[in-house]
Amino acid sequence: MIFNSTQFIIFFPIVVLVYYTLPNKVRYIWLLAASYYFYMSWNPIYILLLFSCTVITYAAGLILEKLQNINSRKLCLAACLMINLCILGFFKYFNFAVININRILSAVHIGQVTWEHNIILPVGISFYTLQALGYLIDVYRGDIYAEKNFFRYALFISFFPQLVAGPIERSKNLLVQLYTAKKFDWENFRRGFVLMLWGFFLKVVIADRAAVIVNTVYGNPDEYKGFLVMAATFFFAIQIYCDFYGYSVIARGAAYFFGIKLTDNFNAPYFSQSVKEFWRRWHISLSGWFRDYLYIPLGGNRKGALRRRINLLIVFTVSGLWHGASMAFVVWGFLNGAYQIAGEFIRELRSTLYTYKDSFGARLTKRLATFVLVCIAWVFFRAGQLSSAVDMFRSMVQFDLISMFNGAIYGLGVSKEYLNVLLTAIFVLGYIDFQKYKGTDAVSAVLKQKWYLRIVIETGLLFTILLFGCYGVEYDTSEFIYFQF
Amino acid sequence: MxxxxxxxxxxxxxxxxxxxxxxxxxxxxxxxxxxxxxxxNYIYTDAEDSFNQWSRILWHNYYSYKDNIDCLYIGSSHIYEDIDPYILDELNGKNNFDFATPGQRLNASYYILKEIDKKHDLEHVYLELYYDLSTRRGDFSSRDSMIDNWRNIDEMKFSLNKLRYIFDVYEPEYYLDTFFPFIRYKSMLFDNEYVDRQVRIKRSEDYRKYRYRITDDAGNTIIEFTDKGYDYTTEKLTDGDLLYQYELKIKEQPITPDAEKYLRKILEYCRENNIAITLFSSPVYELHLLATDDYDAYIDKINSIAWEYDVEYYDFNICREEYMDIQSVDNFKDVQHLNTEGATVFTDVFWKVMSQPYEESSRYFYASYADKRQSMEPCIYGIYRTDPERTDRETDTAAYRVASNRPQDMEYRILLTPAGEDTEMYQDFSPNTYFSVPDSEHGICTIVAKVTGQSDKVQTLEINY
Structure with missing residues (x-):
């Protein structure tokens, strides 16, 4: 069951309605049941993995709290981390490992490994595993008490709005909220509704329409070159942002209906003036997780410049690997780390480029440069394979001025009218993101409007989605890109 | 305090x-x-489509019908093409009403019957069973079935029965399209000409007054939607149209599980509510039946269900010629449906059969379709395209077969005249009934048939392919 499916549109109101008709004390049990049902709608058998992860980390949390001996605590934590990472590794990296082992073996002319490797990745495993491990490390560090109520803890791991694609919540944020009795609050409903509308707009009006262009070009790399490949890469940058941001916004909106505030996972990342800033604004919950649970334990920036840079590369490479079991993702992650290190080396050179460092021109140049660098990295991400990414770059640099002007872009599966709608929607997104960058939240701004304006905005958004969105029986309902991670 | x-x-x-x-x-x-x-919805829903117009006018006429409906004729398009309720009013002195929309399957008929039964004291229901909608088109979850059901859903007034109908028939992925009809026309969103045409039609007086009438240059009515669910049409089938596009294979499954489920539901509903019900099949042009591998399998299956519920089933496709001589192109609008001329003949015979006890009326019919074919003079009725397995896709050829009621007793000369080219003889008189042409080729196919051993009497058809 995905957010942009009719099943979810039926499932969600039922869950909300029952939630508020039940007594406070049992509401979290209902949410837990709904979350498990939501997860089982993909593949019921994989609920066992979610349940195992929950049981293991729950028990480990209680044990860690009881243990006094530092070595025993370390051993307990390490064992639990290993078990969970092994499960994640098996499902996510087994195929990747077998393929690469066979490559090495065939290079040295030794027989191949013949293990079957047709494992299907359970949806959301990367997200809930990190969330559970984050909790465990917090308990180990003594930042939080271990949760005693198993059902509440199980809900923390499986809360359906953020279960399959984040945000990766911290126990200090989500688990704490699950304690508080939630009363019906109309303001939460209003905010949740507007957020969900905005999320659907991002997903079905922008991301899924842009996906048509991206899939056309990236699916036939030999047929397109120059401008069209660049345009497709631009649209992919928009697609992945709106796809993932859209999911996060819908998740936040859905959580508001239960009176729960989830982390805002994105903060106008494409207005960043450096790659470093980009990563402070993109997938904030993951960046935060890697910072707190990998970068800092590795030494962070406490052990000198060289070590800091190595740590940065390690974190970004691991982040790439977390996204997908492919060398292209590893390169994507590494490249993002490398950008930041390179940025430090040429900091002085860059500062000499701008007479007025904070002028409009300087900011615009920095933003464009950051966007281009991020787009270059996205090519690896979208291509999925190193060789495919190289092919795309080769096509991209082939000079093809004519295709800019001959309307070839309308031949990429999106008609002129829908392309105009897409570009207008991107412009609206750009405006709203820019306001967000400056500190103005669009949803709060909408909610402050007079009632009649709110009705116009909300129904306008609803009909924009209904009229211009990609959904329904004529389209394959697109899954969110981050489900595959 | x-x-x-x-x-x-x-x-x-x-x-x-x-x-x-x-x-x-x-x-x-x-x-x-x-x-x-x-x-x-006003701007985008398609009013040019005569099927949509039909459903809109039918439901409007039904809701504005003041008298009680005594006899309800329900089923597929055969109802509104083949059964003339005005003739029946005179024949039986009751209020007769046809209720059918294009491609109406048994699931739709079930919910429509319930809808009508809420407001009317139904005396008798005559359920028409068109075998193509229960076999080849009998998957009720298909896209075609969804589209055909929308014609009723869109016009039906809101009620619990309507909600049950929607939730029973539609999968969740169809809900948005069902509740917001304009979504189905999203592909027309930027087509200003289409929007202009829709608005123009919807602003026309005929549309606003629920009238649909097409006339020829002399002002004679060719098609008119009447107010008791009957479609008056003078259109005629011609020899050139005698090509049926499908070979129907129903022997293995004479009725789909979906169709059987709703047929039983209708029968049970009528039994529970003490409504008399009779099952029947309207006559189709013989070509249609000859393109079917075993029509008797269908008759047997429906008979077995009818016996189970103790109701009568009459299949007018096996009606004896002496009682109903209807197999002439002049009586048909197309291969499936009668025109008004045919409907007049059929309605009369229909009521004769229905008004007599079963034992009496059974003399009107052959025991089986095989019996009927054996008793007929050898004759050809057109050609039909054989199933895709027979079509050689690699060479892009389309395979056809001559539709003969006694294929083994006849010989056929087949001449092909592709558009803009000279006539070529595909085969001289031979018992072979199959022939193939390039899939993209169009033209005229001339079939000359004679009874084997008799050279004096030949039958010729010129068919567009």
Whole structure:
């Protein structure tokens, strides 16, 4: 069951309605049941993995709290981390490992490994595993008490709005909220509704329409070159942002209906003036997780410049690997780390480029440069394979001025009218993101409007989605890109 | 104490005000959504489509029908093409009403029957069973079935029965298209010409007054939708049209599980509500039946279900020629449906059969379709395209077969005249009934048939392919 499916549109109101008709004390049990049902709608058998992860980390949390001996605590934590990472590794990296082992073996002319490797990745495993491990490390560090109520803890791991694609919540944020009795609050409903509308707009009006262009070009790399490949890469940058941001916004909106505030996972990342800033604004919950649970334990920036840079590369490479079991993702992650290190080396050179460092021109140049660098990295991400990414770059640099002007872009599966709608929607997104960058939240701004304006905005958004969105029986309902991670 | 009660009353007033404001806001929002959706429906739903017009007019006529419906004729398009309720009014002195929309399957008939039974004291229901909709088109979850059901859903007034109909027939992925019809026309969103045409039609007096009439240059009516669910049409099948596009294979499954389920539901509903019901099949042009591998399998299956429920089933495709001589192109609008001329003949025979006891009326019919074929003079009725397995896709050829009621007793000369080319003889008189042409080729196919051993009497058909 995905957010942009009719099943979810039926499932969600039922869950909300029952939630508020039940007594406070049992509401979290209902949410837990709904979350498990939501997860089982993909593949019921994989609920066992979610349940195992929950049981293991729950028990480990209680044990860690009881243990006094530092070595025993370390051993307990390490064992639990290993078990969970092994499960994640098996499902996510087994195929990747077998393929690469066979490559090495065939290079040295030794027989191949013949293990079957047709494992299907359970949806959301990367997200809930990190969330559970984050909790465990917090308990180990003594930042939080271990949760005693198993059902509440199980809900923390499986809360359906953020279960399959984040945000990766911290126990200090989500688990704490699950304690508080939630009363019906109309303001939460209003905010949740507007957020969900905005999320659907991002997903079905922008991301899924842009996906048509991206899939056309990236699916036939030999047929397109120059401008069209660049345009497709631009649209992919928009697609992945709106796809993932859209999911996060819908998740936040859905959580508001239960009176729960989830982390805002994105903060106008494409207005960043450096790659470093980009990563402070993109997938904030993951960046935060890697910072707190990998970068800092590795030494962070406490052990000198060289070590800091190595740590940065390690974190970004691991982040790439977390996204997908492919060398292209590893390169994507590494490249993002490398950008930041390179940025430090040429900091002085860059500062000499701008007479007025904070002028409009300087900011615009920095933003464009950051966007281009991020787009270059996205090519690896979208291509999925190193060789495919190289092919795309080769096509991209082939000079093809004519295709800019001959309307070839309308031949990429999106008609002129829908392309105009897409570009207008991107412009609206750009405006709203820019306001967000400056500190103005669009949803709060909408909610402050007079009632009649709110009705116009909300129904306008609803009909924009209904009229211009990609959904329904004529389209394959697109899954969110981050489900595959 | 006074302060406490004041606080409580203020709080209640505040709460009351907030609740009223919230409810008011939601109601207004729903109103705006419905208003905009209706505007979009008006602009985008297709009024050019005569099927949509038919459903709209039929449902309007039904809702404005003041008298009680005594006899309801329900089923597929064969109802509104083949059964003339005005003739029946005279024949049986009751109020007769046809209720059928194009491609109406048994699931739709079930919910429509329930809808009509709510308002009318139904005496007798005559359920028409067209075998193609229960076999080749008998998958009720297919896209085609969804589209055909929308024609009823869109026009049906809101009721619990309608909601049950929607939730029973449609999978969740169809809900948005079902509740917001304009969504189905999203591909026309930027087509200004289409929008212009729709608005023009919908503003026309005929449309607003639920009239649909097509006339020829001399002003004679060719098609007219009448107010008792009957489609008056003078269109005629021609020899050139005697090509049927499908070979129907129903031997293995004479009725799909979906169709059987709803047939049983209809029979059970009538039994529970003491409504008399009779099953029947309208006559189709012989070509249609000859393109079917085993029509008797269908007859047997329906008979077995009918016997189970102790109801009567009459298949007018096996009606004896001496009672109903209808197999002439002049009586048909197309291969499936009669025209008004044919309907007049058929309705009369139909009522003769229905008004007699079963034992009496059974003399009107052959025991089986095989019996009927054996008793007929050898004759050809057209050609039909054989199933895709027979079509050689690699060489892009389309395979056809001559539709003969006694293929083994006849010989055929096949001449092909591709458009803009000379006539070529595919085969001289031979018992072979199969021939193939390039899939993209169009032209005229001339079939000359004679009974084997008799050279004096030949039958010739010129068919467009």
């Amino acid at each position: 006074t302060q406490v009660s004041l606080f409580i009353s203020n709080f209640k007033a505040l709460l009351h005000k907030k609740i009223v404001k919230t409810i008011g806001y939601l109601a207004l929002m729903v109103f705006v959504i419905l208003f905009v959706a209706n505007c979009l």
